[in-house]
Amino acid sequence: MQRQLANMKQTLFDQGYLDEQFIQLEELQDDANPNFVEEVVTLYYRDSARLIQNIEQALEKSPLDFSKLECLMHQFKGSSSSIGAKRVKSECTQFKEHCRVGNADGCKRTFQQLKKEYATLKKKVEVYFQFARQIGPVEKACRSK
Amino acid sequence: MGMAAADDQFHVLAVDDSLIDRKLIERLLKTSSFQVTTVDSGGKALEFLGWHGSERNMFNETSISPKNHQEVEVNLVITDYCMPGMTGYDLLKKIKESAFLRDIPVVIMSSENVPSRITRCLEEGAEEFFLKPMKLSDVNKLRPHMMRTKFKNEIEKPEKEEKEEIEEIITIGEADSDMEQLQTAQSLQQKNIDNDINNKRKSMDEVLSPDRTRPRYSDLTVMSN
Numbered sequence: 127m128q129r130q131l132a133n134m135k136q137t138l139f140d141q142g143y144l145d146e147q148f149i150q151l152e153e154l155q156d157d158a159n160p161n162f163v164e165e166v167v168t169l170y171y172r173d174s175a176r177l178i179q180n181i182e183q184a185l186e187k188s189p190l191d192f193s194k195l196e197c198l199m200h201q202f203k204g205s206s207s208s209i210g211a212k213r214v215k216s217e218c219t220q221f222k223e224h225c226r227v228g229n230a231d232g233c234k235r236t237f238q239q240l241k242k243e244y245a246t247l248k249k250k251v252e253v254y255f256q257f258a259r260q261i262g263p264v265e266k267a268c269r270s271k
Numbered sequence: 272m273g274m275a276a277a278d279d280q281f282h283v284l285a286v287d288d289s290l291i292d293r294k295l296i297e298r299l300l301k302t303s304s305f306q307v308t309t310v311d312s313g314g315k316a317l318e319f320l321g322w323h324g325s326e327r328n329m330f331n332e333t334s335i336s337p338k339n340h341q342e343v344e345v346n347l348v349i350t351d352y353c354m355p356g357m358t359g360y361d362l363l364k365k366i367k368e369s370a371f372l373r374d375i376p377v378v379i380m381s382s383e384n385v386p387s388r389i390t391r392c393l394e395e396g397a398e399e400f401f402l403k404p405m406k407l408s409d410v411n412k413l414r415p416h417m418m419r420t421k422f423k424n425e426i427e428k429p430e431k432e433e434k435e436e437i438e439e440i441i442t443i444g445e446a447d448s449d450m451e452q453l454q455t456a457q458s459l460q461q462k463n464i465d466n467d468i469n470n471k472r473k474s475m476d477e478v479l480s481p482d483r484t485r486p487r488y489s490d491l492t493v494m495s496n
Contacts, residue, residue: 147404154298154407162298169291200353204382205291208404 127261134254143247148210164255170209174244177202185234195233196225213243281417282306282343286316286350286362287380292403296349296380299410308343313350313357317365320345320372345375346417351403352381352388360392367396374423376416380405 138144148163155162181198184191203218217240224232283305285296293309300307310316348366352359359379366372379392382403389400398416401409 150404150406151295154295154302159298166291166294169294173289173291200382201289204289204403207382208289208291208295 131258131261134257138250142212143250145210145212151209166209167251170205171248173205174202178241181237185237190230192225192228196222211247214240214247217243280304280306281346284316284319284345284348285309286313288312288351288354296405299405299407302407303410313354313362316348316362322369322372347376347378347413349378349380352379363392363395363397374420376420378413
């Protein structure tokens with residue numbers, strides 16, 4: 127079961143959803159802080175939901191306020207980077223570049239892509255955590271034998 | 272001795288407007304056995320540091336020991352660069368311009384590798400510049416800065432207090448006279464400085480070309496009596 131979990135994680139890495147920063151987070155988790163990674167990821171979801179909403183609203187304005195968009199995306203990029211959300215982060219970088227050159231269509235297109243990547247990541251990570259939670263207590267029971 | 276309770280534990284003030292990054296840096300610092308306080312803005316950081324502008328004189332008169340400027344001693348400030356309102360650079364400037372805060376080492380973090388930004392911060396007095404996200408290996412580089420400043424503060428105290436302080440800090444050798452103790456402290460400080468230069472060179476190499484050096488250590492010469 128542990129092997130399955132490890133494989134799951136490896137796939138997430140191989141497919142580029144997560145990067146090394148996620149491992150850094152796991153290394154900060156210990157007996158005293160057993161839910162650290164999940165806590166951080168939960169914060170990330172909350173933060174991202176807020177940012178996505180704000181960006182969506184900003185994208186409906188005409189003309190676009192590129193500097194505001196860039197600022198919002200800078201925050202999104204930062205938090206994505208902090209948890210190791212590699213693909214999402216790269217969409218953020220692209221979006222910022224479109225802002226920089228004032229490409230409104232580029233921004234809108236990239237944002238759709240970003241939302242997709244974010245949704246996929248969220249789903250996959252949820253599955254990963256669910257599985258980890260399930261095998262967690264089983265693992266302990268085995269160890270105590 | 273009424274000195275700060277946390278002589279073995281350094282206290283770091285972390286400043287970042289991102290909640291996630293605050294949580295991260297807090298965990299990183301606590302894992303390295305530092306005491307941590309996090310705030311979400313430069314303004315709150317200054318407040319915490321006891322920077323009240325004119326009220327600062329009030330602190331001075333009522334303090335018992337010359338070192339006791341703050342209610343809570345802060346050994347290092349680590350701040351994000353990009354923050355709304357007061358940036359990390361602005362905060363750095365305010366700290367370095369303040370007579371009673373300027374000795375606190377300040378470290379800057381940024382998600383962007385912009386050489387001119389890095390140079391500006393170092394020239395303003397930042398000890399180091401880290402790229403986000405921070406790692407444990409980065410946090411390990413903080414301790415020398417805190418130790419160096421702690422030693423510097425101890426050594427520059429007025430003579431009557433010096434003896435007690437040095438006895439507490441120096442565990443190397445069995446120096447009897449004050450002079451010997453002072454010299455031991457000097458060489459220890461020099462070792463810390465040398466280590467620090469090497470550490471800083473290593474981390475700077477990661478973001479800058481190797482030729483950049485910071486002529487910052489000239490003002491850390493120890494006063495001899």
